[in-house]
Amino acid sequence: MNHPATEQIMLRNVLGDAARRGDRETVELAARSVRYWAMRLRLADPGRIEQDLSLATDPDTTVFAQVIRQGRHLLRSPDDPWQSAAATLLLRLEDMPGLASIVEETEAALDRPWLRAIRPLPRAADAIPVQTFAIGGEPRAMAVAHDGNLIVSGDEDGSVSIWGAPQGDLRAVSPGHASFVLQVATSPDAARVVSLDFEEAQIWDPAAGSRVRIPLNDGPVLALTVHPHGSHFAVADGPSIRFLDYEGKPVPLRQPFVSTLLDRLLGSMARFKEGRPPALPPLSLGLVLVWALLVTVLVGIPHDTAALIALALFSLPQLALFARLRVNLRWPRNLAHVLVSSFHSLCFAPDGHVLATAEHGGRVRLWCASTGRLVKTFRQKIHETWSSLAFNPAGTRLAVVDGYSNLTIWDPSSGRVLLNERNDVAAARTSISWSPDGAWLAYGADHSVRVRHLAMVDGDLTVTTSSAIRLPSGTTSTALVRSGQLLLTAGDTGASIRLWDYRNLREQTGEGPDDRWVRSVAYHPEGTWLALASGAGGTLLVTPQGVEIARLPQDSAVVHGIATALDGSWTATGDWDGKIRLWDTEGRLLSVFGDQSQGPHRIYALTVSATGQLVAACSDGQVRVWNTNGRLETCFRANIKNDVREIDFSRPPTTSALLAFGDGLLATTGGDETIEIHTLASPGPPKVLHSLRADGTALVPADGSFTCLAQSPHGRSLAAGHWNGDVSFWELDSGTLAPRLATGTYAVQDLAYSPCGSLLLTIGGGNQLKIWDVASRTCLLCVRLEGSLSSCAWSPAGDQIACGSSSGVFQFGLRFPHPDQSDGPL
Incomplete structure (x- = not known):
C-alpha cells in the first residue's frame, strides 16, 4: 500500500470512487482538503481533475475548486513535498470568502513554514483564467484539434504530450526530442503529431506508439504547417521547404x-x-x-x-x-529556386492550393502548393524576425504578426493591405489565430495577447481595438477555440496552458504603459517602510502592512536600483537615464545627480557603503561612487558587463550586482565567473584586493556566471547565485569555497540572508521562492508565484520578506508551525 504507484492511483480515484458509491461525506471531505489536492496536483498525471472538481456542490468547496482551476499550474511539483504545493495554494485561499476554516485546518496540519500575504497578491494578468492545464514541462509550442478539445504541447524537456480538454487529463506522451520542441502540429484527424527541434522532425502516431525521425540539416528549422486535406505537411529547413507525407516520404512538387x-x-x-x-x-x-x-x-x-x-x-x-x-x-520564381533566404513561418490556405511564407528578409509571399510557383510577393515588408502568419477560415485574408508585435492583414487576391496595426514592441516569440467564423483575431507577442474584432464596412476592414491582455508568462502559442468563444494560450515561463474568456475585456480601450514591474526592493534599516524600484508613476514606498506611502512622478525614469540610507533618512533610486535621485521618507525629491561625461548609460544596481557613499553599477561597465551631496568621488572599471549589443534571446541578459560591506569593501560581479572585491577607503582608484572564482574544485557549477550577491549578517560569509541555479559560499577571511547549495531552479535571480544568518531566501527560474536552512542545505519552504521574479529582501525583524516581480511587489509574513520556532532561526 505504500508503493508510490499505488498511492498515485488512490489519489486519482478516491473522489470518483466515492461519488459512484454515493459516499457524499468522503466526496466533501476530500474536495475541501488542501492536503489532498496538494498531493494530487503535484503528480505528473493528476487524472481527470475537472471531472472531480465538479463533484463537490458545497458553496465553500465550489469556491475552492475555482481557485484550483485558475492556479493549478503553480501546484505541479513532483520533486517537492506536498507542503510546498499546500503553501502555494494557501496564498490564494486566505482572502477568499468562506474559506477561513479550510485555511485554519491546513495551517494546523503543516509541519513546515508557510507564508501569509500582507497585501493582495499582484495580478500577473489582466483577466482571470477560466481554466488552467498543468503541463509537465514548460510548453514551447502548442497545437489544438477538435475545436480545442484536444491539446498537443511541445515542451522544454523535448517531450510531446497530448491532453484532453476540458478535463486536462494526459492522454499520451512521447519522450520526443533531444532538445526543446520548437513547433508542433497535428494532422486534421489528430491521428498524427508532427514536432520539430532545430535539427530534426518527428512524426508520432500516438495510437501505435511509433515515431519516424527525419534529419533536417540544410539550416535552422523554424517553421511547420500541415496541409488542410491531411495528405502531407511542410517544413522550413533553412532555405528549403520540404513537403513530406505522414510516413516521412518526400512529396515532390509538380515542376513546370x-x-x-x-x-x-x-x-x-x-x-x-x-x-x-x-x-x-x-x-x-x-x-x-x-x-x-x-x-x-x-x-x-x-x-x-x-x-x-x-x-x-x-x-x-x-x-x-x-x-x-x-x-x-x-527574384526566385519557384520554391525550389529559393537559395539564401530562411523561412520563419508557413501556412497553407484553407483550400490547400496556396502556401504563404514569411521570410528572414521581411518578405511575405504566396506560392502554389502543388508546383511551387511564385503566385504573389506583397510589397510591404514586415520586421524580419519571429513572425507568425495565418489565413482566415475563408482564405480571403492573410494576417501576419512580426517580431515588433505589429499586425498586418492583406487581401491575398489583390495584395492590398487591409490593416496595419503598429505596436513596435520587440518580442522573442509571436503567435496568431483566427476564430472559426473569421470575425475575431488573436495575436500574441511575449507577455501580451491582443484580441481584435474584424468586420467589412463599405469595402473597408474595420477593427474594434481593445487593450492587450497581459499574461504572466511568455506567450508561445494562441488559439481561439470553442467556436471562438474562449482564448487558449500557452506560456513557456509559466508552465501552463490556459483558457481565457476574452469577451470580458472587449470594453477596455487604449494600450498605455505597463508600470507594474518592480525590479528591486529594499527595507528601511528599522523596517519602517519598504522601498520599491518601479516605473513612472509606480509605488516608491509602502509600509510593512502594505499601505502606500509615496509614488514616483509620472515623468520619472524607470528605476532599476534602489538603496536606503544607513540611518533611514532617505531613499536613493538608480534610474535608466543614468541619474541618481534622493527621496525623503515621505517621497519628496531631495536631489538629482549623475555623470554623463562618458556618454549616456543606465544604472543597473545601487548600494550604500558603510561610510554612506552611493555606489552604482552602470551599463557602460563602470562603477561610480558619489557622496550624498552629488559629488562624483571616483569612477572605475570593474567586471560589470557592458550592455551595448542587440537583443540575443539565446543568452542570459546582462547582470550587475553590487554589495557593500564593512571596512569600506565592495564586491562586484557582472554575469561572468568572477567576483571582485575592491576597497573604497584607499585614495585614488579602488584597488582589487582579490577575485573569487568558482573553479579548481568539484564544487564548480557547469555555468559559473554569477547573478547576485549577499553577505551574511555576521559579515564573514559571501553567497553568490549562479545562472545554473546553484549558490556558492565563500569565507571572506580566507576565500575558502564552502559546499554549494543546489536550489533546483535554472537560475538564481536574487538571494537574501535572514537577520540572524541561519536562513537563506532565494528566488529563481520557474518563479519559485525558496527558504533554506543554511547549515543543513535543506529547503524549508517552496512556493511558486506568478510573474518573473527579479529581487528579494528580508525585513530587519525577520518576520517579513518582499519580492519584486514583473507583476508588482509581493509582501509576505513568515509563519512557523510552532510559535517558538519564529524566535529561534529569526
Whole structure:
C-alpha cells in the first residue's frame, strides 16, 4: 500500500470512487482538503481533475475548486513535498470568502513554514483564467484539434504530450526530442503529431506508439504547417521547404516543363543549396560536345576554329547557369529556386492550393502548393524576425504578426493591405489565430495577447481595438477555440496552458504603459517602510502592512536600483537615464545627480557603503561612487558587463550586482565567473584586493556566471547565485569555497540572508521562492508565484520578506508551525 504507484492511483480515484458509491461525506471531505489536492496536483498525471472538481456542490468547496482551476499550474511539483504545493495554494485561499476554516485546518496540519500575504497578491494578468492545464514541462509550442478539445504541447524537456480538454487529463506522451520542441502540429484527424527541434522532425502516431525521425540539416528549422486535406505537411529547413507525407516520404512538387528542362540542362538549384559549387550536368556537357563534333565534321571547318567554337558553346550554358543563379538569388520564381533566404513561418490556405511564407528578409509571399510557383510577393515588408502568419477560415485574408508585435492583414487576391496595426514592441516569440467564423483575431507577442474584432464596412476592414491582455508568462502559442468563444494560450515561463474568456475585456480601450514591474526592493534599516524600484508613476514606498506611502512622478525614469540610507533618512533610486535621485521618507525629491561625461548609460544596481557613499553599477561597465551631496568621488572599471549589443534571446541578459560591506569593501560581479572585491577607503582608484572564482574544485557549477550577491549578517560569509541555479559560499577571511547549495531552479535571480544568518531566501527560474536552512542545505519552504521574479529582501525583524516581480511587489509574513520556532532561526 505504500508503493508510490499505488498511492498515485488512490489519489486519482478516491473522489470518483466515492461519488459512484454515493459516499457524499468522503466526496466533501476530500474536495475541501488542501492536503489532498496538494498531493494530487503535484503528480505528473493528476487524472481527470475537472471531472472531480465538479463533484463537490458545497458553496465553500465550489469556491475552492475555482481557485484550483485558475492556479493549478503553480501546484505541479513532483520533486517537492506536498507542503510546498499546500503553501502555494494557501496564498490564494486566505482572502477568499468562506474559506477561513479550510485555511485554519491546513495551517494546523503543516509541519513546515508557510507564508501569509500582507497585501493582495499582484495580478500577473489582466483577466482571470477560466481554466488552467498543468503541463509537465514548460510548453514551447502548442497545437489544438477538435475545436480545442484536444491539446498537443511541445515542451522544454523535448517531450510531446497530448491532453484532453476540458478535463486536462494526459492522454499520451512521447519522450520526443533531444532538445526543446520548437513547433508542433497535428494532422486534421489528430491521428498524427508532427514536432520539430532545430535539427530534426518527428512524426508520432500516438495510437501505435511509433515515431519516424527525419534529419533536417540544410539550416535552422523554424517553421511547420500541415496541409488542410491531411495528405502531407511542410517544413522550413533553412532555405528549403520540404513537403513530406505522414510516413516521412518526400512529396515532390509538380515542376513546370520549362523548370524541369532548365534543371536538366543547367543543373538543379538543390546543388547550390547544399553548398556545392554550381556545375553543368553531364547531359548539358554531352549535348555541347555532340554539337561541336557535328559542326566540325559536317561543315568541315579547321580544327583551330572548331576549338574556338567548342569553347564558345561550352561557355554559353555556363553563362546561362550563372545568370540563372543570379536571377534566383534576387527574384526566385519557384520554391525550389529559393537559395539564401530562411523561412520563419508557413501556412497553407484553407483550400490547400496556396502556401504563404514569411521570410528572414521581411518578405511575405504566396506560392502554389502543388508546383511551387511564385503566385504573389506583397510589397510591404514586415520586421524580419519571429513572425507568425495565418489565413482566415475563408482564405480571403492573410494576417501576419512580426517580431515588433505589429499586425498586418492583406487581401491575398489583390495584395492590398487591409490593416496595419503598429505596436513596435520587440518580442522573442509571436503567435496568431483566427476564430472559426473569421470575425475575431488573436495575436500574441511575449507577455501580451491582443484580441481584435474584424468586420467589412463599405469595402473597408474595420477593427474594434481593445487593450492587450497581459499574461504572466511568455506567450508561445494562441488559439481561439470553442467556436471562438474562449482564448487558449500557452506560456513557456509559466508552465501552463490556459483558457481565457476574452469577451470580458472587449470594453477596455487604449494600450498605455505597463508600470507594474518592480525590479528591486529594499527595507528601511528599522523596517519602517519598504522601498520599491518601479516605473513612472509606480509605488516608491509602502509600509510593512502594505499601505502606500509615496509614488514616483509620472515623468520619472524607470528605476532599476534602489538603496536606503544607513540611518533611514532617505531613499536613493538608480534610474535608466543614468541619474541618481534622493527621496525623503515621505517621497519628496531631495536631489538629482549623475555623470554623463562618458556618454549616456543606465544604472543597473545601487548600494550604500558603510561610510554612506552611493555606489552604482552602470551599463557602460563602470562603477561610480558619489557622496550624498552629488559629488562624483571616483569612477572605475570593474567586471560589470557592458550592455551595448542587440537583443540575443539565446543568452542570459546582462547582470550587475553590487554589495557593500564593512571596512569600506565592495564586491562586484557582472554575469561572468568572477567576483571582485575592491576597497573604497584607499585614495585614488579602488584597488582589487582579490577575485573569487568558482573553479579548481568539484564544487564548480557547469555555468559559473554569477547573478547576485549577499553577505551574511555576521559579515564573514559571501553567497553568490549562479545562472545554473546553484549558490556558492565563500569565507571572506580566507576565500575558502564552502559546499554549494543546489536550489533546483535554472537560475538564481536574487538571494537574501535572514537577520540572524541561519536562513537563506532565494528566488529563481520557474518563479519559485525558496527558504533554506543554511547549515543543513535543506529547503524549508517552496512556493511558486506568478510573474518573473527579479529581487528579494528580508525585513530587519525577520518576520517579513518582499519580492519584486514583473507583476508588482509581493509582501509576505513568515509563519512557523510552532510559535517558538519564529524566535529561534529569526
